[in-house]
Amino acid sequence: MSDKVIIFDTTLRDGEQCPGASMNLREKMEVARQLERLNVDVIEAGFPVISEGDFEAVQRIATEVKGPTIAGLARCVNKDIEAAAAAVKPAGERGRIHVFLATSKIHREHKLKKAHEEILRLAADGTRLAKSHCKDVEFSPEDASRTEPEFLAQVVETVIAAGATTVNIPDTVGFAVPEEYAALIRYLKDNVRNIDDAIISVHCHNDLGLAVANSLAAVQAGARQVEGTINGIGERAGNAALEEVVMALKTRADFFGKLHSEVHTREILKTSRIVSRMSGLHVQRSKAIVGENAFAHSSGIHQDGMLKMRETYEIMDPVEVGWGGTELPLTKHSGRHAMAARLEHLGFKLSDAEIGAVFVRFKEIGDKKKFVYDDDLSALVDDSMMPQDEGWQLESLEVSVASGKKPHAKVSLVREGSTKEAEADGNGAVDAAMRAIDAVAGRSGNLLEYNVQAVTQGHDALGEVTLKVDFGDGRLITGKGASTDVIEASARAYLNAINRTFIRRELGEKAEGI
Ligand code: KIV
Numbered sequence: 187m188s189d190k191v192i193i194f195d196t197t198l199r200d201g202e203q204c205p206g207a208s209m210n211l212r213e214k215m216e217v218a219r220q221l222e223r224l225n226v227d228v229i230e231a232g233f234p235v236i237s238e239g240d241f242e243a244v245q246r247i248a249t250e251v252k253g254p255t256i257a258g259l260a261r262c263v264n265k266d267i268e269a270a271a272a273a274v275k276p277a278g279e280r281g282r283i284h285v286f287l288a289t290s291k292i293h294r295e296h297k298l299k300k301a302h303e304e305i306l307r308l309a310a311d312g313t314r315l316a317k318s319h320c321k322d323v324e325f326s327p328e329d330a331s332r333t334e335p336e337f338l339a340q341v342v343e344t345v346i347a348a349g350a351t352t353v354n355i356p357d358t359v360g361f362a363v364p365e366e367y368a369a370l371i372r373y374l375k376d377n378v379r380n381i382d383d384a385i386i387s388v389h390c391h392n393d394l395g396l397a398v399a400n401s402l403a404a405v406q407a408g409a410r411q412v413e414g415t416i417n418g419i420g421e422r423a424g425n426a427a428l429e430e431v432v433m434a435l436k437t438r439a440d441f442f443g444k445l446h447s448e449v450h451t452r453e454i455l456k457t458s459r460i461v462s463r464m465s466g467l468h469v470q471r472s473k474a475i476v477g478e479n480a481f482a483h484s485s486g487i488h489q490d491g492m493l494k495m496r497e498t499y500e501i502m503d504p505v506e507v508g509w510g511g512t513e514l515p516l517t518k519h520s521g522r523h524a525m526a527a528r529l530e531h532l533g534f535k536l537s538d539a540e541i542g543a544v545f546v547r548f549k550e551i552g553d554k555k556k557f558v559y560d561d562d563l564s565a566l567v568d569d570s571m572m573p574q575d576e577g578w579q580l581e582s583l584e585v586s587v588a589s590g591k592k593p594h595a596k597v598s599l600v601r602e603g604s605t606k607e608a609e610a611d612g613n614g615a616v617d618a619a620m621r622a623i624d625a626v627a628g629r630s631g632n633l634l635e636y637n638v639q640a641v642t643q644g645h646d647a648l649g650e651v652t653l654k655v656d657f658g659d660g661r662l663i664t665g666k667g668a669s670t671d672v673i674e675a676s677a678r679a680y681l682n683a684i685n686r687t688f689i690r691r692e693l694g695e696k697a698e699g700i
Protein backbone atom coordinates (compact mmCIF):
# COMPACT_ATOMS: atom_id res chain seq x y z
CA MET A 187 0.00 0.00 0.00
CA SER A 188 1.31 3.45 -0.90
CA ASP A 189 2.31 5.84 1.89
CA LYS A 190 0.85 8.81 0.03
CA VAL A 191 -2.36 10.24 1.43
CA ILE A 192 -4.46 11.62 -1.43
CA ILE A 193 -5.85 15.05 -0.55
CA PHE A 194 -9.37 15.53 -1.92
CA ASP A 195 -10.61 19.09 -1.60
CA THR A 196 -14.36 19.65 -1.53
CA THR A 197 -14.34 23.36 -0.63
CA LEU A 198 -16.21 24.15 -3.84
CA ARG A 199 -18.87 21.48 -3.26
CA ASP A 200 -19.42 20.53 0.40
CA GLY A 201 -17.79 23.77 1.59
CA GLU A 202 -20.01 25.84 -0.63
CA GLN A 203 -23.09 24.15 0.87
CA CYS A 204 -22.53 26.26 3.99
CA PRO A 205 -25.43 28.80 4.11
CA GLY A 206 -24.33 32.17 2.74
CA ALA A 207 -21.04 30.80 1.39
CA SER A 208 -22.08 30.42 -2.21
CA MET A 209 -19.58 31.80 -4.69
CA ASN A 210 -20.06 33.01 -8.22
CA LEU A 211 -18.17 31.47 -11.12
CA ARG A 212 -15.42 34.08 -11.01
CA GLU A 213 -14.84 33.44 -7.30
CA LYS A 214 -14.84 29.66 -7.75
CA MET A 215 -12.19 29.99 -10.44
CA GLU A 216 -9.92 31.94 -8.06
CA VAL A 217 -10.31 29.23 -5.42
CA ALA A 218 -9.71 26.43 -7.93
CA ARG A 219 -6.55 28.04 -9.29
CA GLN A 220 -5.19 28.46 -5.78
CA LEU A 221 -6.02 24.81 -4.97
CA GLU A 222 -3.97 23.88 -8.01
CA ARG A 223 -1.02 25.88 -6.61
CA LEU A 224 -1.56 24.21 -3.24
CA ASN A 225 -1.14 20.94 -5.15
CA VAL A 226 -4.16 19.08 -3.81
CA ASP A 227 -4.72 15.80 -5.65
CA VAL A 228 -8.45 16.10 -6.31
CA ILE A 229 -10.74 19.13 -6.57
CA GLU A 230 -14.43 18.34 -6.19
CA ALA A 231 -15.60 21.30 -8.22
CA GLY A 232 -19.36 21.02 -7.68
CA PHE A 233 -22.58 19.10 -8.13
CA PRO A 234 -23.27 19.61 -11.85
CA VAL A 235 -26.94 18.62 -11.96
CA ILE A 236 -27.88 21.05 -9.20
CA SER A 237 -27.99 24.21 -11.34
CA GLU A 238 -26.65 25.67 -14.56
CA GLY A 239 -24.21 27.64 -12.43
CA ASP A 240 -22.77 24.51 -10.80
CA PHE A 241 -22.50 22.75 -14.15
CA GLU A 242 -20.70 25.68 -15.74
CA ALA A 243 -18.30 25.98 -12.80
CA VAL A 244 -17.32 22.29 -12.91
CA GLN A 245 -16.90 22.44 -16.68
CA ARG A 246 -14.75 25.61 -16.58
CA ILE A 247 -12.57 24.20 -13.80
CA ALA A 248 -12.22 20.92 -15.72
CA THR A 249 -11.15 22.94 -18.76
CA GLU A 250 -8.79 25.44 -17.18
CA VAL A 251 -7.28 23.86 -14.08
CA LYS A 252 -4.44 21.50 -14.92
CA GLY A 253 -2.83 19.12 -12.47
CA PRO A 254 -5.43 17.88 -9.98
CA THR A 255 -8.16 15.39 -10.80
CA ILE A 256 -11.49 17.21 -11.22
CA ALA A 257 -14.51 15.52 -9.66
CA GLY A 258 -18.21 16.20 -10.10
CA LEU A 259 -20.77 14.88 -7.62
CA ALA A 260 -23.85 12.88 -8.66
CA ARG A 261 -26.69 11.13 -6.88
CA CYS A 262 -27.11 7.54 -7.98
CA VAL A 263 -29.51 8.53 -10.77
CA ASN A 264 -28.91 8.67 -14.51
CA LYS A 265 -29.47 12.40 -15.06
CA ASP A 266 -27.01 13.31 -12.28
CA ILE A 267 -24.36 10.89 -13.52
CA GLU A 268 -24.73 12.10 -17.09
CA ALA A 269 -24.50 15.75 -16.02
CA ALA A 270 -21.37 15.00 -13.97
CA ALA A 271 -19.84 13.07 -16.89
CA ALA A 272 -20.43 15.97 -19.30
CA ALA A 273 -19.10 18.55 -16.83
CA VAL A 274 -15.80 16.75 -16.04
CA LYS A 275 -15.22 15.65 -19.66
CA PRO A 276 -12.83 18.51 -20.52
CA ALA A 277 -10.46 17.18 -17.83
CA GLY A 278 -9.99 14.00 -19.91
CA GLU A 279 -8.09 11.35 -17.95
CA ARG A 280 -8.20 13.64 -14.90
CA GLY A 281 -11.99 13.57 -14.69
CA ARG A 282 -13.77 11.75 -11.86
CA ILE A 283 -17.45 11.03 -11.26
CA HIS A 284 -18.36 10.82 -7.58
CA VAL A 285 -21.61 8.92 -7.06
CA PHE A 286 -23.37 8.74 -3.71
CA LEU A 287 -26.30 6.83 -2.25
CA ALA A 288 -27.37 6.58 1.38
CA THR A 289 -26.99 3.18 3.00
CA SER A 290 -27.79 3.56 6.73
CA LYS A 291 -30.99 2.09 8.17
CA ILE A 292 -32.42 5.50 9.02
CA HIS A 293 -31.83 6.81 5.47
CA ARG A 294 -33.01 3.58 3.82
CA GLU A 295 -36.25 3.47 5.77
CA HIS A 296 -37.17 7.14 6.04
CA LYS A 297 -35.51 8.99 3.15
CA LEU A 298 -35.21 6.42 0.38
CA LYS A 299 -37.83 3.87 1.47
CA LYS A 300 -35.80 1.11 -0.13
CA ALA A 301 -34.71 -2.36 0.99
CA HIS A 302 -31.13 -3.69 1.08
CA GLU A 303 -31.39 -5.46 -2.28
CA GLU A 304 -32.59 -2.35 -4.05
CA ILE A 305 -29.80 -0.23 -2.58
CA LEU A 306 -27.26 -2.80 -3.79
CA ARG A 307 -28.80 -2.86 -7.25
CA LEU A 308 -28.93 0.96 -7.54
CA ALA A 309 -25.35 1.31 -6.29
CA ALA A 310 -24.09 -1.22 -8.84
CA ASP A 311 -26.10 0.30 -11.71
CA GLY A 312 -25.01 3.85 -10.87
CA THR A 313 -21.36 2.84 -10.61
CA ARG A 314 -21.52 0.96 -13.92
CA LEU A 315 -23.12 3.92 -15.66
CA ALA A 316 -20.47 6.27 -14.27
CA LYS A 317 -17.76 3.81 -15.34
CA SER A 318 -19.12 3.80 -18.89
CA HIS A 319 -18.29 7.53 -19.02
CA CYS A 320 -15.17 7.78 -16.91
CA LYS A 321 -12.35 5.49 -15.79
CA ASP A 322 -12.10 7.18 -12.41
CA VAL A 323 -15.24 6.56 -10.33
CA GLU A 324 -15.70 7.22 -6.63
CA PHE A 325 -18.64 5.78 -4.71
CA SER A 326 -19.87 7.12 -1.36
CA PRO A 327 -22.36 5.18 0.78
CA GLU A 328 -23.81 8.26 2.46
CA ASP A 329 -24.04 7.97 6.27
CA ALA A 330 -21.62 5.04 6.10
CA SER A 331 -20.52 5.42 9.72
CA ARG A 332 -24.12 4.70 10.88
CA THR A 333 -24.63 1.84 8.41
CA GLU A 334 -24.58 -1.76 9.72
CA PRO A 335 -20.94 -2.82 9.04
CA GLU A 336 -22.00 -6.10 7.36
CA PHE A 337 -24.27 -4.30 4.92
CA LEU A 338 -21.67 -1.56 4.35
CA ALA A 339 -19.13 -4.26 3.44
CA GLN A 340 -21.61 -5.72 0.94
CA VAL A 341 -22.16 -2.30 -0.66
CA VAL A 342 -18.43 -1.61 -0.86
CA GLU A 343 -17.72 -5.01 -2.43
CA THR A 344 -20.54 -4.52 -4.95
CA VAL A 345 -19.42 -1.08 -6.13
CA ILE A 346 -15.79 -2.14 -6.42
CA ALA A 347 -16.92 -5.09 -8.55
CA ALA A 348 -18.94 -2.62 -10.65
CA GLY A 349 -15.84 -0.50 -11.29
CA ALA A 350 -15.42 2.00 -8.43
CA THR A 351 -11.76 2.94 -8.05
CA THR A 352 -12.25 4.87 -4.80
CA VAL A 353 -14.71 3.96 -2.03
CA ASN A 354 -15.44 6.77 0.34
CA ILE A 355 -16.73 6.07 3.85
CA PRO A 356 -18.47 9.30 4.92
CA ASP A 357 -19.21 10.22 8.49
CA THR A 358 -22.02 12.33 7.08
CA VAL A 359 -23.45 13.58 10.35
CA GLY A 360 -20.20 13.79 12.33
CA PHE A 361 -21.27 10.98 14.68
CA ALA A 362 -18.13 8.85 14.73
CA VAL A 363 -15.34 8.88 17.29
CA PRO A 364 -11.75 8.11 16.25
CA GLU A 365 -11.24 4.57 17.57
CA GLU A 366 -14.61 3.38 16.35
CA TYR A 367 -14.13 4.96 12.92
CA ALA A 368 -10.66 3.45 12.55
CA ALA A 369 -12.14 0.08 13.53
CA LEU A 370 -14.74 0.44 10.77
CA ILE A 371 -11.99 1.02 8.19
CA ARG A 372 -10.11 -2.04 9.47
CA TYR A 373 -13.33 -4.06 9.36
CA LEU A 374 -13.78 -3.19 5.68
CA LYS A 375 -10.18 -4.06 4.92
CA ASP A 376 -10.66 -7.45 6.56
CA ASN A 377 -14.11 -8.26 5.22
CA VAL A 378 -14.34 -6.90 1.67
CA ARG A 379 -12.73 -9.44 -0.68
CA ASN A 380 -11.82 -6.98 -3.44
CA ILE A 381 -10.89 -4.05 -1.16
CA ASP A 382 -7.35 -3.87 -2.58
CA ASP A 383 -8.79 -2.95 -5.99
CA ALA A 384 -9.85 0.49 -4.68
CA ILE A 385 -8.54 3.33 -2.56
CA ILE A 386 -10.37 3.78 0.75
CA SER A 387 -11.33 7.40 1.31
CA VAL A 388 -12.72 9.18 4.36
CA HIS A 389 -15.02 12.18 4.54
CA CYS A 390 -15.68 13.49 8.03
CA HIS A 391 -18.05 16.17 9.26
CA ASN A 392 -17.28 18.15 12.36
CA ASP A 393 -20.49 18.06 14.41
CA LEU A 394 -18.60 16.81 17.49
CA GLY A 395 -15.39 18.65 16.61
CA LEU A 396 -13.78 15.32 15.67
CA ALA A 397 -13.52 15.55 11.87
CA VAL A 398 -9.73 15.91 11.74
CA ALA A 399 -9.13 13.37 14.53
CA ASN A 400 -11.42 10.85 12.79
CA SER A 401 -9.68 11.39 9.44
CA LEU A 402 -6.24 10.85 10.95
CA ALA A 403 -7.36 7.72 12.82
CA ALA A 404 -8.79 6.34 9.56
CA VAL A 405 -5.56 6.98 7.70
CA GLN A 406 -3.65 5.00 10.31
CA ALA A 407 -6.14 2.18 9.82
CA GLY A 408 -5.52 2.06 6.05
CA ALA A 409 -7.50 4.86 4.36
CA ARG A 410 -5.42 6.61 1.70
CA GLN A 411 -7.63 9.51 0.68
CA VAL A 412 -8.84 12.26 2.99
CA GLU A 413 -11.66 14.57 1.95
CA GLY A 414 -12.14 17.96 3.52
CA THR A 415 -12.26 21.69 2.95
CA ILE A 416 -9.99 24.67 3.44
CA ASN A 417 -10.68 26.38 6.79
CA GLY A 418 -13.02 23.44 7.54
CA ILE A 419 -16.00 25.25 5.97
CA GLY A 420 -19.09 23.23 5.15
CA GLU A 421 -22.61 22.36 6.14
CA ARG A 422 -23.48 22.72 9.85
CA ALA A 423 -20.19 22.49 11.81
CA GLY A 424 -18.23 21.98 8.61
CA ASN A 425 -15.87 19.35 7.21
CA ALA A 426 -12.40 18.20 8.21
CA ALA A 427 -10.02 21.17 7.80
CA LEU A 428 -7.51 19.99 5.21
CA GLU A 429 -4.76 22.34 6.38
CA GLU A 430 -4.94 20.65 9.79
CA VAL A 431 -4.82 17.14 8.34
CA VAL A 432 -1.85 18.02 6.13
CA MET A 433 0.11 19.73 8.89
CA ALA A 434 -0.62 16.97 11.40
CA LEU A 435 0.86 14.40 9.00
CA LYS A 436 3.87 16.61 8.40
CA THR A 437 4.51 17.85 11.95
CA ARG A 438 3.98 14.43 13.53
CA ALA A 439 5.94 12.41 11.01
CA ASP A 440 7.50 10.76 14.10
CA PHE A 441 4.03 9.28 14.79
CA PHE A 442 2.59 8.81 11.29
CA GLY A 443 5.78 7.35 9.85
CA LYS A 444 5.99 7.53 6.08
CA LEU A 445 2.40 8.67 5.60
CA HIS A 446 2.55 12.00 3.80
CA SER A 447 0.70 14.33 1.47
CA GLU A 448 2.14 16.18 -1.51
CA VAL A 449 0.54 19.50 -0.62
CA HIS A 450 2.76 22.58 -1.02
CA THR A 451 2.35 23.69 2.56
CA ARG A 452 3.74 27.21 1.99
CA GLU A 453 0.60 27.92 -0.06
CA ILE A 454 -1.71 27.08 2.87
CA LEU A 455 -2.16 30.55 4.33
CA LYS A 456 -2.72 32.15 0.93
CA THR A 457 -5.34 29.48 0.17
CA SER A 458 -7.08 30.05 3.49
CA ARG A 459 -7.24 33.81 2.85
CA ILE A 460 -8.57 33.39 -0.69
CA VAL A 461 -11.26 30.92 0.44
CA SER A 462 -12.26 33.22 3.28
CA ARG A 463 -12.46 36.22 0.97
CA MET A 464 -14.30 34.45 -1.83
CA SER A 465 -16.80 32.70 0.48
CA GLY A 466 -17.29 35.63 2.87
CA LEU A 467 -16.66 33.27 5.82
CA HIS A 468 -14.20 34.71 8.32
CA VAL A 469 -11.58 32.52 9.90
CA GLN A 470 -11.75 32.62 13.68
CA ARG A 471 -8.62 34.16 15.27
CA SER A 472 -7.66 31.05 17.18
CA LYS A 473 -8.17 28.64 14.27
CA ALA A 474 -5.28 26.15 14.06
CA ILE A 475 -2.65 26.85 11.37
CA VAL A 476 -4.41 29.77 9.64
CA GLY A 477 -6.03 31.90 12.38
CA GLU A 478 -4.49 35.33 13.19
CA ASN A 479 -3.42 34.04 16.60
CA ALA A 480 -2.18 30.61 15.51
CA PHE A 481 1.44 31.65 15.98
CA ALA A 482 1.01 34.69 18.28
CA HIS A 483 2.47 34.30 21.76
CA SER A 484 1.18 36.83 24.24
CA SER A 485 2.27 35.49 27.62
CA GLY A 486 5.60 36.73 28.94
CA ILE A 487 6.75 33.21 29.78
CA HIS A 488 6.08 32.02 26.25
CA GLN A 489 7.74 35.06 24.67
CA ASP A 490 10.81 34.57 26.83
CA GLY A 491 10.99 30.88 25.90
CA MET A 492 10.53 31.66 22.22
CA LEU A 493 13.35 34.18 22.26
CA LYS A 494 15.65 31.57 23.80
CA MET A 495 14.58 28.81 21.47
CA ARG A 496 11.60 28.89 19.08
CA GLU A 497 10.75 25.21 19.55
CA THR A 498 10.00 25.72 23.26
CA TYR A 499 6.47 26.81 22.38
CA GLU A 500 6.20 26.44 18.62
CA ILE A 501 5.70 22.99 17.07
CA MET A 502 5.67 24.22 13.47
CA ASP A 503 7.67 26.85 11.68
CA PRO A 504 5.07 29.47 10.62
CA VAL A 505 7.04 30.02 7.41
CA GLU A 506 6.25 26.41 6.43
CA VAL A 507 2.55 27.27 6.16
CA GLY A 508 3.05 30.63 4.49
CA TRP A 509 3.27 33.09 7.38
CA GLY A 510 5.89 35.84 7.37
CA GLY A 511 7.49 37.43 4.35
CA THR A 512 5.38 40.62 4.61
CA GLU A 513 6.04 42.89 1.64
CA LEU A 514 6.47 46.68 1.78
CA PRO A 515 3.04 48.33 1.59
CA LEU A 516 1.95 50.15 -1.55
CA THR A 517 1.13 53.89 -1.48
CA LYS A 518 -0.94 56.20 -3.67
CA HIS A 519 2.21 56.74 -5.75
CA SER A 520 2.40 53.06 -6.69
CA GLY A 521 1.45 52.43 -10.29
CA ARG A 522 -1.00 50.00 -11.84
CA HIS A 523 1.83 47.62 -12.71
CA ALA A 524 3.10 47.42 -9.12
CA MET A 525 -0.43 46.92 -7.85
CA ALA A 526 -1.13 44.19 -10.42
CA ALA A 527 2.11 42.41 -9.52
CA ARG A 528 1.15 42.49 -5.83
CA LEU A 529 -2.30 41.08 -6.59
CA GLU A 530 -0.70 38.24 -8.49
CA HIS A 531 1.65 37.59 -5.59
CA LEU A 532 -1.41 37.38 -3.32
CA GLY A 533 -2.81 34.64 -5.56
CA PHE A 534 -5.39 36.59 -7.60
CA LYS A 535 -5.46 36.11 -11.35
CA LEU A 536 -7.45 39.08 -12.63
CA SER A 537 -8.30 40.17 -16.16
CA ASP A 538 -7.23 43.61 -17.42
CA ALA A 539 -10.72 45.00 -16.83
CA GLU A 540 -10.75 43.64 -13.27
CA ILE A 541 -7.31 45.10 -12.55
CA GLY A 542 -8.60 48.42 -13.90
CA ALA A 543 -11.57 48.30 -11.51
CA VAL A 544 -9.37 47.49 -8.51
CA PHE A 545 -6.93 50.25 -9.52
CA VAL A 546 -9.69 52.89 -9.40
CA ARG A 547 -10.54 51.82 -5.83
CA PHE A 548 -6.84 51.57 -4.95
CA LYS A 549 -6.30 55.21 -5.95
CA GLU A 550 -9.34 56.33 -3.93
CA ILE A 551 -8.06 54.49 -0.87
CA GLY A 552 -4.48 55.65 -1.47
CA ASP A 553 -5.70 59.25 -1.19
CA LYS A 554 -7.19 58.55 2.24
CA LYS A 555 -4.58 56.22 3.69
CA LYS A 556 -0.82 56.53 3.83
CA PHE A 557 -0.10 52.85 3.16
CA VAL A 558 -2.14 50.25 1.31
CA TYR A 559 -1.27 46.87 2.83
CA ASP A 560 -1.72 43.45 1.23
CA ASP A 561 -4.88 42.82 3.27
CA ASP A 562 -6.31 46.20 2.15
CA LEU A 563 -5.67 45.30 -1.45
CA SER A 564 -7.29 41.88 -1.07
CA ALA A 565 -10.37 43.57 0.41
CA LEU A 566 -10.68 45.72 -2.71
CA VAL A 567 -10.82 42.68 -4.96
CA ASP A 568 -14.37 41.67 -3.98
CA ASP A 569 -16.22 44.12 -6.22
CA SER A 570 -14.02 43.28 -9.19
CA MET A 571 -15.23 39.67 -8.91
CA MET A 572 -18.71 40.79 -9.91
CA PRO A 573 -19.32 41.12 -13.66
CA GLN A 574 -18.65 44.85 -14.21
CA ASP A 575 -21.29 45.42 -16.86
CA GLU A 576 -24.10 43.99 -14.74
CA GLY A 577 -25.37 45.05 -11.38
CA TRP A 578 -25.28 48.41 -9.63
CA GLN A 579 -22.14 50.41 -8.92
CA LEU A 580 -21.99 53.01 -6.15
CA GLU A 581 -21.38 56.47 -7.57
CA SER A 582 -21.90 58.55 -4.44
CA LEU A 583 -23.31 58.35 -0.95
CA GLU A 584 -24.21 61.19 1.42
CA VAL A 585 -25.37 60.47 4.95
CA SER A 586 -26.45 62.94 7.60
CA VAL A 587 -26.72 62.01 11.25
CA ALA A 588 -27.59 64.58 13.94
CA SER A 589 -28.93 64.15 17.48
CA GLY A 590 -32.71 64.36 17.63
CA LYS A 591 -33.09 63.82 13.87
CA LYS A 592 -33.70 60.66 11.85
CA PRO A 593 -30.54 59.59 9.98
CA HIS A 594 -30.92 60.38 6.30
CA ALA A 595 -29.08 59.00 3.24
CA LYS A 596 -28.89 59.99 -0.42
CA VAL A 597 -27.38 57.55 -2.92
CA SER A 598 -26.51 57.70 -6.55
CA LEU A 599 -26.11 54.34 -8.32
CA VAL A 600 -25.13 53.45 -11.87
CA ARG A 601 -26.26 50.42 -13.86
CA GLU A 602 -25.65 49.81 -17.55
CA GLY A 603 -24.63 53.43 -18.07
CA SER A 604 -27.62 55.10 -16.44
CA THR A 605 -27.60 56.83 -13.08
CA LYS A 606 -30.43 56.77 -10.56
CA GLU A 607 -30.72 58.58 -7.25
CA ALA A 608 -32.87 58.09 -4.16
CA GLU A 609 -33.11 59.32 -0.57
CA ALA A 610 -34.38 57.61 2.57
CA ASP A 611 -34.54 57.89 6.35
CA GLY A 612 -33.54 55.01 8.57
CA ASN A 613 -33.10 53.86 12.15
CA GLY A 614 -29.38 54.44 11.80
CA ALA A 615 -26.97 55.59 9.13
CA VAL A 616 -26.49 52.07 7.70
CA ASP A 617 -30.24 51.44 7.67
CA ALA A 618 -30.86 54.76 5.87
CA ALA A 619 -28.21 53.93 3.25
CA MET A 620 -29.74 50.47 2.69
CA ARG A 621 -33.26 51.89 2.34
CA ALA A 622 -32.05 54.45 -0.22
CA ILE A 623 -30.32 51.65 -2.17
CA ASP A 624 -33.53 49.56 -2.00
CA ALA A 625 -35.45 52.49 -3.49
CA VAL A 626 -33.11 52.64 -6.50
CA ALA A 627 -32.65 48.90 -7.00
CA GLY A 628 -36.28 47.95 -6.39
CA ARG A 629 -35.35 45.43 -3.72
CA SER A 630 -36.11 45.04 -0.05
CA GLY A 631 -33.55 43.12 1.91
CA ASN A 632 -33.81 41.86 5.45
CA LEU A 633 -30.41 42.17 7.12
CA LEU A 634 -29.76 38.97 9.10
CA GLU A 635 -26.08 39.33 9.95
CA TYR A 636 -23.75 42.31 10.02
CA ASN A 637 -20.06 42.17 10.74
CA VAL A 638 -17.47 44.92 10.51
CA GLN A 639 -13.79 44.52 11.05
CA ALA A 640 -10.69 46.59 10.55
CA VAL A 641 -8.60 45.07 7.76
CA THR A 642 -5.32 46.41 9.15
CA GLN A 643 -4.35 48.50 12.17
CA GLY A 644 -4.47 52.27 12.76
CA HIS A 645 -7.11 54.99 12.68
CA ASP A 646 -7.08 55.08 8.89
CA ALA A 647 -7.59 51.31 8.56
CA LEU A 648 -10.01 50.00 5.95
CA GLY A 649 -13.26 48.81 7.48
CA GLU A 650 -14.54 45.65 5.87
CA VAL A 651 -18.22 44.84 6.16
CA THR A 652 -19.63 41.36 5.58
CA LEU A 653 -23.36 40.97 5.76
CA LYS A 654 -25.98 38.33 5.10
CA VAL A 655 -29.30 39.36 3.61
CA ASP A 656 -32.58 37.62 2.80
CA PHE A 657 -34.31 39.28 -0.14
CA GLY A 658 -37.58 37.50 0.55
CA ASP A 659 -36.94 34.13 -1.09
CA GLY A 660 -35.39 32.47 1.97
CA ARG A 661 -31.87 32.32 0.50
CA LEU A 662 -29.06 33.83 2.51
CA ILE A 663 -26.96 36.09 0.30
CA THR A 664 -23.55 37.29 1.48
CA GLY A 665 -22.27 40.75 0.54
CA LYS A 666 -18.84 42.24 1.17
CA GLY A 667 -17.55 45.79 0.91
CA ALA A 668 -14.57 47.79 2.11
CA SER A 669 -13.85 51.48 2.62
CA THR A 670 -12.09 53.78 5.08
CA ASP A 671 -15.63 54.80 6.05
CA VAL A 672 -17.77 52.03 7.57
CA ILE A 673 -21.07 53.47 6.32
CA GLU A 674 -19.75 53.46 2.78
CA ALA A 675 -18.33 49.95 3.35
CA SER A 676 -21.81 48.85 4.50
CA ALA A 677 -23.47 50.37 1.44
CA ARG A 678 -20.93 48.65 -0.83
CA ALA A 679 -21.49 45.32 0.94
CA TYR A 680 -25.26 45.66 0.58
CA LEU A 681 -24.93 46.47 -3.14
CA ASN A 682 -22.59 43.52 -3.53
CA ALA A 683 -25.33 41.28 -2.06
CA ILE A 684 -27.96 42.79 -4.37
CA ASN A 685 -25.73 42.23 -7.40
CA ARG A 686 -25.25 38.59 -6.40
CA THR A 687 -29.00 38.05 -6.56
CA PHE A 688 -29.00 39.10 -10.23
CA ILE A 689 -26.20 36.72 -11.07
CA ARG A 690 -27.69 33.79 -9.18
CA ARG A 691 -31.08 34.27 -10.82
CA GLU A 692 -29.52 34.36 -14.25
CA LEU A 693 -27.76 31.08 -13.57
CA GLY A 694 -31.05 29.39 -12.71
CA GLU A 695 -32.46 28.15 -9.46
CA LYS A 696 -31.46 24.92 -7.76
CA ALA A 697 -32.77 21.78 -9.41
CA GLU A 698 -35.90 20.38 -7.85
CA GLY A 699 -35.58 18.05 -4.87
CA ILE A 700 -31.94 18.75 -4.02
O1 KIV B 1 -21.24 14.08 3.88
C1 KIV B 1 -21.49 13.30 2.94
O2 KIV B 1 -21.92 12.16 3.12
C2 KIV B 1 -21.26 13.80 1.60
C3 KIV B 1 -21.32 12.80 0.50
C4 KIV B 1 -21.99 13.34 -0.70
C5 KIV B 1 -19.94 12.29 0.21
O3 KIV B 1 -20.95 14.95 1.42
Ligand code: ZN
Nearest residue numbers: 200358389391
Ligand atom coordinates in the same frame (compact mmCIF):
# COMPACT_ATOMS: atom_id res chain seq x y z
ZN1 ZN C 1 -20.19 15.86 3.30
